[in-house]
Amino acid sequence: MTPPPERAAPGPLDHALRARVAVPLLALLVLLPVIAEALDEGFYVGVASRMLIFALASTSLNLILGFGGMVSFGHAAFVGMGAYTVGILMRDGVASAWIAWPAAAAVGGLFAFVTGLVSLRTRGVYFIMITLAFAQMLFYLMSSLEAYGGDDGLSLAARSSLGPGLDLADDTRFYYVVLAIGVVIFIGIARLLNARFGHVLQAIRENETRMAALGFAVYRCKLAAFTLAGAIAGLAGALLANQTGFVSPAMMQWSQSGILLVMVILGGVGHLYGGLAGAAAFLLIEEAALSYTIHWQFILGAVLLAVVLLAPNGLMSLARRTARGAKGAP
């Protein structure tokens, strides 16, 4: 085997972070609290945290949906598992983020692993429905457990503690912690997609039978990706619980899974920035429409419908198309 050349031309399976996009974006995100403070709109720091958390959750969904071809309709269950882990640990006196957040990721990953063992034996629509089934089971289970608040859920006494001097009750500080975690995981996912594992995963999406015939462990690879996505979603859930200060079964309702799916489809399925763009666009439209009218859902629906009809492959494809158009112009 000859080693690949040091800087191979990116193939169709590579997904570069692209410094031209990543650097200004990161700069904007880092400066955002400063800008918000200067404009006296500190409220937006909370909105931005929420956006980043949903971006994390939908990027984890995009990992299996866009790159692995697995349409999971139960992703909110993993988020909810993570959130409940933080809520239950906090109630029992474990407030440390160093324990609770990894535990949330582990619980999310474990639940994904166990349900994945069964779900990944099915295909297509049946996979959609069986992931939905597991999520619904969990939803009803948590609604019935009086010990954990039943339908009403649990309120968190405070945000998780990172250690002395790092009080997360401050929204700006919490935002930077979320941003740091988000950036690390985003880069990790990008690197994973460009690594052998990511290439195998995308090849399985393209032709599962051929990959099996070539001797790749198709089932194990999909299960690994599914578990990883569950763990990341669990971590997102832990952050979400901290952001809202509240966990309830409503976080795991099928419509929440639907919203995560919608975010990914809106942003761009199988596009590295798809989850991020989708979550940001979805929540921005929601926020803007909400300030304009109480019937914001109508506007949100109309915008989503326009995207489906006008930008068939999501917002990121729109960006790509205009970029290509600009390049093609004399």
Added chain:
Amino acid sequence: MNGILVLEQLLNSLQFGLMLFLLAAGLTLVFGIMDMINLAHGSLYMIGAYLVATIAGASGSFWIGLAGGVAATALAGVLLECTVVRRLYRRDHLSQVLGTFAILLMANEGVRMIWGSQPIPMAMPAELSGPVELLPGFTYPAYRLFIIGAGLAVALLLYVLVTRTRMGMQVRAGASNREMAQAMGADVRRLFTALFAAGAGLCAVAGGLLGPLLAVQVGMGESILILAFVVIVIGGIGSIRGALLGALLVGLVDTAGRTVVPILFGMLMGPSAAATAGPAVASILIYVLMAAVLFWKPQGLFPVHG
């Protein structure tokens, strides 16, 4: 647990199952023939219930309300199909999810704009509001019996339409092989519009009949939509027979879970725990049933595609 209670619960499960069937029948045909995931199907159920309740309230007659509401909802279905849904047939499932989710949001909010967010009341027809004595010492609400009768009648009508008419033949041909049906001269475009309208009409029948029993409110379509999806997956996508069997099965499991589980739990853990856990366990059982069916018969109980 005595015989009367069992009989009563069986009738309840039959009633719930038949209403679920009305929703699932339209959904399974749209899914099976047009290969279209329609999350807005529950919205048609909601719109149907609102229209029936409004027309019934305005005219003072439940029957005029039901007929008018069903016709109006079918018309709404035609409009929706011609303006939006038609453009989504050729797209992948994910675009369909996004598009119909958008319709769902708009329908919910549209209904809230027109009728407000409070549930609207709906009276059952006076002549059916009393109980009927079925057996000595066993009475059952007349209205629920009527729902069972209406559900059975619609199921029979659908059966005749699908198995005995030319259009039904085209529908079945479309479900097992769309391209071939098209090549043999079925006017698929018109067939799709008709099917979608029929599905919308069935939704309105279910919504209108259940209106007096449940609350007519925004969001009523969502929970039942997922149950309808469960039904068609259990039954086999595209199969009317499967939808009927799946709906009755889900109705049975749901009702059994709601009545038997609390009694069992009550014996094990005491009444207060049973009261909260019962409905949840019943709901979980439905999804366990679906997971089990998918595990052993991945194509559903009555697979349509060979």
